[in-house]
Amino acid sequence: MESYVSHRDRLWLYIFVGLVIFYLVVPMLIVIPVSFSSTTAMTFPPRGWSLRWYEAFFGEQKWIGSLWVSLRVATLTMIVTTLAGVAASYALHQSSFRLSETIRATLISPLAVPSILIGVGIFFVYARIGGLLNTTAGLVLGHSVVALPFVMLTMSAGFSSFDMSQEMVARSLGANRFKAFVTVTLPQVKFSVATSMLLSFLVSFDELIISLMVASGPMSTLSRVTFATLRDDVDPTLAAVSTLMLIVTSVPPLLLHLYASRVRARNGRNAG
Amino acid sequence: MTERKTSALPVQVQMLSKHFGTVRAVEDVSFDIRAGELLTLLGPSGSGKTTLLMMIAGFSRPTRGSIRIADQEIVHLPPHKRNIGMVFQNYALFPHMTVGENVAYPLRLRRFGRSEIEDRTRRALDMVQLGGYGARRINELSGGQRQRIALARAIVFEPRILLMDEPLSALDKHLREAMQIEIRQLHDRLGMTTISVTHDQREALTMSDRIAVFSSGRLAQIGAPAELYEKPESRFIAEFIGESTFLPLRHTPAGPAYGEQVIHFADEVKPAAGEMLLMLRPERLRLVPANGTAGGGKDANVFTGQVQTIVFQGESLLFEVMLDGGHKVSVRMANRSENLRQLPQAGDRVALKLERADARVVRAEG
Amino acid sequence: MANVSIFPAPGPIGQAEFEANRRALERDRRAETRMRINLTLPALLVVFVLMVCPILWLLSLSVVAGDGRLSLENYALFFSEQVYVEMFLKTFMIAFVVTVICVFLGYPVAYLLAILPPAWSGVLMLAVLVPFWTSGLVRTFSWLIILQRNGIVNKSLVWLGVIDKPISLVHNMTGTVIGMVHIMVPFLILPLYASMKAIDGNLMRAGANLGSSPTHAFFRIFLPLSMPGLVAGMIMVFVMCLGFYITPAILGGGKIKMIAQRIEESISLYPTWGPAAALAVLLLLMTAVCLFVSLKLVRWLAAGR
Numbered sequence: 001m002e003s004y005v006s007h008r009d010r011l012w013l014y015i016f017v018g019l020v021i022f023y024l025v026v027p028m029l030i031v032i033p034v035s036f037s038s039t040t041a042m043t044f045p046p047r048g049w050s051l052r053w054y055e056a057f058f059g060e061q062k063w064i065g066s067l068w069v070s071l072r073v074a075t076l077t078m079i080v081t082t083l084a085g086v087a088a089s090y091a092l093h094q095s096s097f098r099l100s101e102t103i104r105a106t107l108i109s110p111l112a113v114p115s116i117l118i119g120v121g122i123f124f125v126y127a128r129i130g131g132l133l134n135t136t137a138g139l140v141l142g143h144s145v146v147a148l149p150f151v152m153l154t155m156s157a158g159f160s161s162f163d164m165s166q167e168m169v170a171r172s173l174g175a176n177r178f179k180a181f182v183t184v185t186l187p188q189v190k191f192s193v194a195t196s197m198l199l200s201f202l203v204s205f206d207e208l209i210i211s212l213m214v215a216s217g218p219m220s221t222l223s224r225v226t227f228a229t230l231r232d233d234v235d236p237t238l239a240a241v242s243t244l245m246l247i248v249t250s251v252p253p254l255l256l257h258l259y260a261s262r263v264r265a266r267n268g269r270n271a272g
Numbered sequence: 273m274t275e276r277k278t279s280a281l282p283v284q285v286q287m288l289s290k291h292f293g294t295v296r297a298v299e300d301v302s303f304d305i306r307a308g309e310l311l312t313l314l315g316p317s318g319s320g321k322t323t324l325l326m327m328i329a330g331f332s333r334p335t336r337g338s339i340r341i342a343d344q345e346i347v348h349l350p351p352h353k354r355n356i357g358m359v360f361q362n363y364a365l366f367p368h369m370t371v372g373e374n375v376a377y378p379l380r381l382r383r384f385g386r387s388e389i390e391d392r393t394r395r396a397l398d399m400v401q402l403g404g405y406g407a408r409r410i411n412e413l414s415g416g417q418r419q420r421i422a423l424a425r426a427i428v429f430e431p432r433i434l435l436m437d438e439p440l441s442a443l444d445k446h447l448r449e450a451m452q453i454e455i456r457q458l459h460d461r462l463g464m465t466t467i468s469v470t471h472d473q474r475e476a477l478t479m480s481d482r483i484a485v486f487s488s489g490r491l492a493q494i495g496a497p498a499e500l501y502e503k504p505e506s507r508f509i510a511e512f513i514g515e516s517t518f519l520p521l522r523h524t525p526a527g528p529a530y531g532e533q534v535i536h537f538a539d540e541v542k543p544a545a546g547e548m549l550l551m552l553r554p555e556r557l558r559l560v561p562a563n564g565t566a567g568g569g570k571d572a573n574v575f576t577g578q579v580q581t582i583v584f585q586g587e588s589l590l591f592e593v594m595l596d597g598g599h600k601v602s603v604r605m606a607n608r609s610e611n612l613r614q615l616p617q618a619g620d621r622v623a624l625k626l627e628r629a630d631a632r633v634v635r636a637e638g
Numbered sequence: 639m640a641n642v643s644i645f646p647a648p649g650p651i652g653q654a655e656f657e658a659n660r661r662a663l664e665r666d667r668r669a670e671t672r673m674r675i676n677l678t679l680p681a682l683l684v685v686f687v688l689m690v691c692p693i694l695w696l697l698s699l700s701v702v703a704g705d706g707r708l709s710l711e712n713y714a715l716f717f718s719e720q721v722y723v724e725m726f727l728k729t730f731m732i733a734f735v736v737t738v739i740c741v742f743l744g745y746p747v748a749y750l751l752a753i754l755p756p757a758w759s760g761v762l763m764l765a766v767l768v769p770f771w772t773s774g775l776v777r778t779f780s781w782l783i784i785l786q787r788n789g790i791v792n793k794s795l796v797w798l799g800v801i802d803k804p805i806s807l808v809h810n811m812t813g814t815v816i817g818m819v820h821i822m823v824p825f826l827i828l829p830l831y832a833s834m835k836a837i838d839g840n841l842m843r844a845g846a847n848l849g850s851s852p853t854h855a856f857f858r859i860f861l862p863l864s865m866p867g868l869v870a871g872m873i874m875v876f877v878m879c880l881g882f883y884i885t886p887a888i889l890g891g892g893k894i895k896m897i898a899q900r901i902e903e904s905i906s907l908y909p910t911w912g913p914a915a916a917l918a919v920l921l922l923l924m925t926a927v928c929l930f931v932s933l934k935l936v937r938w939l940a941a942g943r
Contacts, residue, residue, distance in 0.1 A: 009852070017750045020743045021762070024769045024823060028780045030790075042783050044790045084681040091677035107681055110689055112929055114881025116898040117918050121692025124699070124911060145688045148681055168331050169364040171351040173378035174429065180352075183377075187368045206773045209883055212902070226775050230888050234782065242776040253771045254764070261760070286651050333667055336660045338651045345655070348662035 031246060035239035042236050053240040062225060063241065069215075070205055070222035073136060077143040077204035082197050084144070085151030090181070093159040104152070111149040115209045118145055123213040134219045142210040147200035154199060158192025191260045198256055202249055280308030280465045281342045281432050283328070288337030288347075290323050297323045298334075299489045310459050310466045312476040314512070315486035322437060324486070325469045329358050329435050341432050357426035357464075361438040363418045365410045371397070371421055372406030378429040396428040397421075399458065416447045423455070427462060436468040440475060452478045473513050477501070485509055506635040510551045517601040518549040521633065528633065531597045535573050536628045547636035554604035556630040559591065561614075562621040573626045577601075579616050589615075593622060693922065699915035712916035722900075729896045732811070732886070733879035736818045737826075740875050741868070743819070744826040748867075749860075751827070752834035763831075770824035778888050781817045782808060785889075809891025817885040825878060826871040833867020834860075866939045873932035877925050897921050 030044055035053055037046035057063045088107060092100045110118060122142045123133075132138035162185060170180035186193070211221040220228075226241055283305040290298040298320040305311045313321040326332035328339055330351035339347045346354050366374050375396050379389045397403050400420035405413075413421065419439065426434060439455070440448045456479050459466055470476055476483045477497045484494040485508075493500060493509050504510040507518060521528040521535065528535055528548060535550055562576055577595035589611075591603040603624060605611050616622050651659075703709040716722040747766065751759050769777065784790055785807035792804035807813050837860065883898040890896075897917060904914035 013746055013750060017747050017762075020747050020823070021765045023743070024820065025765055027784055027820070028769060028772055028777045030780050030783055031776060034783055041788075042786070043788060044783065080684075084684065087677040088681035091674040095674050103678055103682060106690070107685055110685060112877070112925065113689065113693075114878075114898065114921055114925060116881050116883055116901050117693065117696075117922055118689055120901055120905070120914060120918050121696055122688050123905070124695060124915075125688065125692050141684065141688055144684050148685060152681075163362065163364060165360045165362060165364040166366060168329075168351070169358060169360055169425075170366075170377070171331075172329055172354075172356060172358040172435075173425065174352050174355070174381040176350065176352050179381070184366055188366075202771070206775070208775065209898075223773075223775055226779075227884065227888070230775070230779055230782070238779055239783070242773075242779050245773045245776050249773045249776070250768050250771045254768060257764070257767065287656065333663055333670075336656070336663065338656065338659050340651075345659065347659050348666055 028246065031239045031242040034236065035243040037236055037239070040236060042234070042239060053236045056237045057240045057244075060237070063222075063237070065218060066220050066222045066225040069136075069139075069219060073139045073143060073221060074201045074204040076136065076140045077147055078197050078201040080140060081144045081147040081151050081200040082193065085148055085196060085200075086155055086193060089152055089155035089159060090185075093156065094164070104156070107152045108149045110145050111153075115146055115207075118142075119209040119213040122210060126214055132214070134215050134217065136219070138214050139211060139219070139221065140204075142214055143204040143207050144200075146207060146210065147203040150199040150203060151196040154192050154196045155189070158189040162188055191256075191263070194256060195260075198252055202253070206245075206249060280463050282307040283433060283465060283467070284338070284340045285324075285328070286338040286340075288324070288327060288339065289335045290320070290327060290332060291335045296489050298327070301337075301486075301489075301491045303484055303491055303494050305465060305467065306481075308463045308465055309481040310456070310468065310479060312480040312483045313467065313469045313486060314473060314476045314483050315471065315492075316512070317471060318488070319486040320489040321469050321471075321486045325435055325437055325467065328433075328467065329356055330354050355429075355432045357429070357431035357434045359419075359422045359426045359434075359436040359439050361441060363422035363442070365413075365418055365421055365425075367410045369410070370406065371402070371408045371410065371413070374410070374421060375406075375425045375428050377425065382429060392428055396424040399427075399461075400424045415443050416451065419443065419451060423458070427464065431464075433465040433467065434462075436466065438469055438471070441470070441472070448475070449478075455479060477513070483513075485512060503632060504551065504634055506637065507549055507551075508637075510634050515554055515602065517552050517554070517599075518634070519552065519595075519597070519599055519601070521548045521550055523548075530575075533573070533575070535631055536570055537631045537633060538629045549634050549636050551632045551634045552601050552626065553630070554590065554602040555588075555606075556626065557601065557603040558625040559603055559605060559616060560623045560625050562623045571628045573628070573631055575601075575624045575626070577622065577624065579618050579620050579622055582616075582618060591616070591622075593624060595624075696915040696918050696922075699911050700919045701916075702910070702912055704910050704912065712912040713920075715913055715916070716920070721895075725895050725897065725900055728894065729880060732814060732818070732894070732896065733876050735815055736822055736879050737872050737876045739815070739819045740822050740826040741872060744823050744830060744871070745868070747823075748827045748830040748834055748864075751831045752837070766824050766827050769820070770828075774821055774884050777820055778817050778885050781813065781820065781889060785813050785816065808889050809893060811890075811894060813889035813891075814886050814894045817889040818879060818882060821885060822875045822878065826875050829871040829874065830864065830867040833870070834864050837863045866936045869932060869935050869939060873928055873935075877928045880924055880928075881921055 033046055034042050034044060036049050036051065037043075038048035038050035038052065039046065041047070085107075088103075092104050119142075122145070126132040126138055132141070166188070167180045167185050170184040171177065175183060206223060207221075208223045208227055211224045212227070215221065215224070222241070222245070226238065226245070229235070229238055285305075286302045288298060288301045289296065301320075301324060313324060315321045323332055327334050327347075330346075330349060334347060337347065338345060341354075366377070369377070372393055376389050376393045379392055384392070393406065394403065397405060400423055402417060402420055402424070405417070405421075410418070410421075419442075423439075426436075436455075440451050443451060452475055459479075468479065480497060482494060482496050483500055485492045485500065487508050493505050495503075500509060500513050504513065510516045510518075519530045521530060523529075524534060526534045528537070528550075530550060560574070575595050575597075577593045580592045580594050580600070583590040583592075586607070588607050589605045591605065592600060593603055594600050601624065700712055701708055701710060703711045716726070747762070751762055751766075754762060786792075787804045787806065789807070791807060792801075795801045796804065807816070880896075881898050882896060883902070886894045886896045887899055897920075901914050901917045901921070904917060905911065908914070
């Protein structure tokens with residue numbers, strides 16, 4: 001939409017939005033300089049520079065152990081959720097029963113349910129059946145519930161912009177369903193799949209409440225340890241952790257976003 | 273794929289039905305397709321022609337019935353085991369592959385050797401006159417080129433039969449007419465049994481050996497283009513293929529008659545149940561002066577009426593004439609100087625002459 | 639057409655073949671249905687076993703009293719104990735304040751996103767998306783550093799002479815709201831932007847041609863047309879605030895208790911799961927009511943055009 005108002009008339013709007021963007025972007029970057037501080041005081045600007053908080057992070061079992069838990073759980077969640085989500089959204093895309101709308105809504109509903117509710121529910125279930133509290137499998141399954149809606153939404157959008165007659169033509173040319181999906185459909189929804197993988201990884205990596213409810217001790221995730229430290233005894237190692245988390249959670253989506261928009265610009269509207 | 277013709281196969285569709293709930297999209301359709309012929313399924317939208325094609329391709333599951341290629345039943349086979357080439361309405365080219373990769377796709381699936389794949393791909397591209405386009409991207413092609421690539425991809429693996437779903441509907445009029453001829457010529461070179469779907473009667477008449485016309489899920493009539501045009505069985509066919517106006521007939525001891533006028537027909541008309549109509553093709557009616565001596569006798573039928581309007585249409589003139597019996601009919605007159613010499617004017621009384629050979633009876637329904 | 643096939647046309651099929659075909663087609667149909675079910679099943683199972691069933695179970699737990707009888711005493715707790723009443727009021731108040739501030743900050747951003755040329759709006763969009771993607775814990779921690787007693791905000795205010803000595807900005811309502819707004823603003827901007835993008839620019843130009851001032855055109859045309867997106871975004875923010883955990887737990891410093899923290903504490907606080915379950919059910923109900931009202935409201939607004 002173009003506007004007919006001159007830039008000068010909108011000056012107040014530019015200034016106001018500039019301030020809001022400043023509020024959104026700049027504060028979260030403060031953890032970066034603080035993480036290189038040489039003192040225990042978390043002041044900005046730091047009084048001196050050092051890498052001691054990164055050494056503290058990588059030297060302490062509490063942090064390293066939880067980082068591995070988080071990476072392992074996030075990777076497995078990504079695999080489970082992407083496989084289940086891609087399969088489900090593909091099947092739902094192809095059938096048009098009333099029931100399939102209900103199924104779709106069910107698979108997206110965890111998005112609308114407060115995660116504390118899901119966390120408590122999962123805790124009660126795990127506590128009752130046993131064997132899943134404090135396990136990788138328990139964490140992965142719990143995270144899958146909250147990550148699945150993101151995969152469903154992303155893949156539904158991906159499949160709906162894909163022309164299904166291409167898969168049909170592939171089958172008429174001699175490919176079975178699976179082969180047609182892998183050679184024709186998948187390459188064209190690859191951005192949606194990549195986005196799904198990334199989102200499910202990040203949702204799991206960043207997830208706190210379910211982790212808080214179902215795993216502790218050596219099975220604590222990085223987010224859980226970060227949260228506990230943040231609540232109980234704040235120290236600048238947190239700034240180093242936060243800087244790492246900042247990079248992990250914002251840089252990959254940024255790259256994917258930039259890459260996808262470049263490819264889209266090049267290919268017209270063909271990129272999934 | 274080469275100059276030698278593939279051994280073409282006959283196709284037989286028997287008692288084929290497809291129901292969506294209570295909707296009968298296709299109902300008990302049976303017909304034979306001769307080996308090597310180009311058959312067009314023609315009909316208005318919703319007539320079931322596309323559903324029928326999709327059932328032959330294997331993308332739509334029939335409720336019951338049989339489809340056989342040569343003597344093999346294929347109705348229960350998945351699409352990839354049918355060995356049928358198909359051109360989709362939107363071509364469905366793979367945008368993530370080059371032109372060459374698109375055409376080579378069915379060959380790769382069949383695990384041909386590298387040199388054979390290259391060889392066949394090149395020949396298929398040559399055949400559709402796009403040799404040297406192998407490295408192009410799909411989005412660099414024009415509509416007509418996409419159409420040809422889709423065709424090349426559908427024939428490169430020497431399928432048993434070829435299906436085309438509205439293959440030309442996405443092209444503009446000029447290109448569409450050129451492609452009709454081209455597809456026809458390609459078909460003659462390949463000799464492959466081909467089934468095409470269209471809603472465009474002119475396309476069907478131009479391309480086909482035979483045309484099967486569908487109406488609300490049923491086969492209305494099947495025959496060569498000229499046969500359908502000359503001898504339609506029903507009002508639906510007569511209206512769908514070409515133009516015509518109709519006069520109601522009633523049975524008399526002397527034969528079918530319009531009002532009191534007994535009509536002389538080309539063939540003997542068997543009395544049939546249901547209403548019968550006399551079909552009048554506008555170009556088969558001749559305007560003669562009302563008071564003239566051009567009596568019909570037994571070789572022609574003459575109707576009298578009054579000219580209502582005259583429309584100039586370039587190569588011809590179209591007269592609307594109100595018959596004395598109260599029915600309006602159209603008459604087309606070629607725009608030739610000998611016809612223009614004694615042109616009737618609106619309001620003039622005229623007589624219309626229909627040669628006995630052109631008098632055809634059709635059913636009012638079906 | 640001219641070539642002659644070596645294959646003669648097959649004869650008509652018999653009743654037996656016809657029956658065999660019918661059975662094969664029926665088998666094929668079942669196989670296809672089964673395949674679709676199998677593809678959906680893993681995802682459905684995860685959500686069903688780990689969300690739907692637990693919530694139903696919570697529902698049943700919430701109506702069982704400490705001694706195992708069926709009763710509503712877990713719910714009665716909320717009305718008898720002052721802490722609960724205050725907690726509910728506080729939760730709603732915070733959710734309301736955060737939503738209002740989000741509208742105030744987010745609407746202009748979404749508006750600018752919608753009217754800027756694509757290149758610029760792409761950059762602005764990234765500035766909204768990057769915080770959106772960034773870990774909530776990281777963002778909460780940043781605010782802890784910024785708003786602390788000798789943090790940059792306090793220092794600046796003292797330096798500017800606005801205040802004499804540092805004031806407390808964290809471990810209270812102020813810090814909680816600042817941190818929550820920071821996390822919620824993108825959730826308001828994104829749906830709002832989507833609905834603004836769908837507004838036909840010609841309408842605004844037509845308004846201008848008819849002599850209405852830009853301000854007038856905005857309030858008479860653009861604002862009403864953007865209402866469905868605005869309402870959707872607001873309800874989304876409000877609902878997420880109701881169940882929010884991280885930010886109040888950290889920036890509230892244990893003083894600001896919202897429902898989510900109360901649910902977590904109740905599990906260890908009480909011998910039975912009843913009270914926690916009842917709180918959870920209540921939160922679910924409030925969420926469902928909000929979403930339902932929003933759905934109706936958005937439909938009504940959209941139909942009203």
